[in-house]
Amino acid sequence: MNSPLVDQLIAGGWLIAALRVLFIGLVYVFLFLVWRATVAELHAAARQMPSLDAPVARGALVVIDPAGSSLTAGEALALTPATMIGRDEGSPIVADDPHVSARHAEIRFDRGQWWLRDLDSSNGTYLNGNPVRAVIGIRPGDVIQCGRVRFRFVPSFPVPGEDG
Secondary structure (H helix, E strand, C coil): CCCHHHHHHHHHCHHHHHHHHHHHHHHHHHHHHHHHHHHHHHHHHHHHCCCCCCCCCCEEEEEEECCCCCCCCCCEEECCCEEEEECCCCCCEECCCCCCCCCCEEEEEECCEEEEEECCCCCCEEECCEECCCCEEECCCCEEEECCEEEEEEECCCCCCCCC
16 A cells, blocks of 8 residues: 555655654744744833833823812812722722712823723713713813813923922
């Protein structure tokens, strides 16, 4: 059944040697693909990390109308790179007005821009009087309304003791 050439390769050990070389080659190809995917993932992660030389994003919300909350008009509330606004005491910005949801909205600094997102609040989040239905960029002077509480966005909020 077997051809004389195959019998000769098997008897001489050439077929086994060729299969070994092929297997080792496939192992090296697999290791190369794993290495390439790892390097690509590390580069992507490095691009998303903030630079140590980049200035720290600072901003604040200045209360325009506190409505029924315990906030004070003119009060400046510092923002972190990810700040949640809500009635919940665990929120970085607590607006205890009955029209504000426990987790009402989020302001986030990402890719060099401040972004506003409604967190499926009951009474809605508004940017300059328009309902926020998706993540939207905010600019200096924009008015953000959560329930009946209104804030003005102010970037570059000076931090005492850190800003000269």
